[in-house]
Amino acid sequence: MAGELKDNRGRGDAEWRWPAIHPEGRKFGLIGIAASAVVLLGLDWEIIGWPMLGLSAFVFAFFRDPERVVPQAENLIVSPADGLVSLISEVPPPPELQGDDGSGRGLGSEPVTRISIFMSVFDVHINRAPVAGTVRRIIYLPGRFLNADLDKASEENERQHILIERADGLPIGFTQIAGLVARRIVPFVKPGDLVAVGQRIGLIRFGSRVDVYLPRGTDSKVLLGQRVIAGETILAETGKQGLLEGVSL
Incomplete structure (x- = not known):
C-alpha cells in the first residue's frame, strides 16, 4: 500500500x-x-x-x-538500557567526561541531569547508543562491585564511560556500571566508530546499571520508578526543559 x-x-x-x-x-x-x-x-x-x-x-x-524499533528524530535521547529508572538527580559529570582530552569537547563541570537505569538479572543486558554520532571516548575504570542501585556505585564500582558526539557537535555521555553480580563490561565499539541511535554498543554481564548525562538545558521525560526499554524509550529531547514531577504506577 x-x-x-x-x-x-x-x-x-x-x-x-x-x-x-x-x-x-x-x-x-x-x-x-x-x-x-x-x-x-x-x-x-x-x-x-x-x-x-x-x-x-x-x-x-x-x-x-x-x-527494537528506534525513534528517529535527531533531537531525541533514547534509553541505552532496559530496566528501572532508579535515580534522577543533578550532579556534575564524571571527571573523565568533563574536559577536552584531545578527542573532542567534553560535558563540562557544571551539574546536569543524570538518569540512572538499574538492570536486574531478568532484564535484557545489551546496551545501545542513546544518540547517533561518533564515539569519541571509551574509558574503563576498575573498581568495586557494590549494589548498582546505590548512588555511590557511580564513583566506586567498576565502570566504563562512553562519550558520543552528535553530527551537530553536541556531546552525550553515559556510563556502564558493574554491580554485585556483574563481573565484566564488554564493549562492541571503539573510539572513532560511527554509531546509529539504538545501535548495540556493549553489554554488562549479570546485573548492572547505566547512567546517562543529559546536556545542560535538557530535562528528563521519564519518571523515577518508570521501566524503560533500550533503543525505544525516549529519555529526553535536547534543549527541552520543564521537568516532569510524579511517580509511575
Whole structure:
C-alpha cells in the first residue's frame, strides 16, 4: 500500500518472534548444557542435573537480544538500557567526561541531569547508543562491585564511560556500571566508530546499571520508578526543559 509505514527492517507486517541469543552468551549456555548432560546422563545425578539444565536455560535468556524499533528524530535521547529508572538527580559529570582530552569537547563541570537505569538479572543486558554520532571516548575504570542501585556505585564500582558526539557537535555521555553480580563490561565499539541511535554498543554481564548525562538545558521525560526499554524509550529531547514531577504506577 502506498504510504505504508514499515518497521525498522523495511517490513510492512508486524510479527512476534523468539529473540536471538547474542554470541557473547551462547558459549556460556552451551557449556552449561554440556555440564548438565554429563551430570544427568553420565553420573545419573538428577537432583543436581535438572537444576543445572534450568540454569543453562536462564543463561540463554539472560543474553537474549531482541530487535527494537528506534525513534528517529535527531533531537531525541533514547534509553541505552532496559530496566528501572532508579535515580534522577543533578550532579556534575564524571571527571573523565568533563574536559577536552584531545578527542573532542567534553560535558563540562557544571551539574546536569543524570538518569540512572538499574538492570536486574531478568532484564535484557545489551546496551545501545542513546544518540547517533561518533564515539569519541571509551574509558574503563576498575573498581568495586557494590549494589548498582546505590548512588555511590557511580564513583566506586567498576565502570566504563562512553562519550558520543552528535553530527551537530553536541556531546552525550553515559556510563556502564558493574554491580554485585556483574563481573565484566564488554564493549562492541571503539573510539572513532560511527554509531546509529539504538545501535548495540556493549553489554554488562549479570546485573548492572547505566547512567546517562543529559546536556545542560535538557530535562528528563521519564519518571523515577518508570521501566524503560533500550533503543525505544525516549529519555529526553535536547534543549527541552520543564521537568516532569510524579511517580509511575
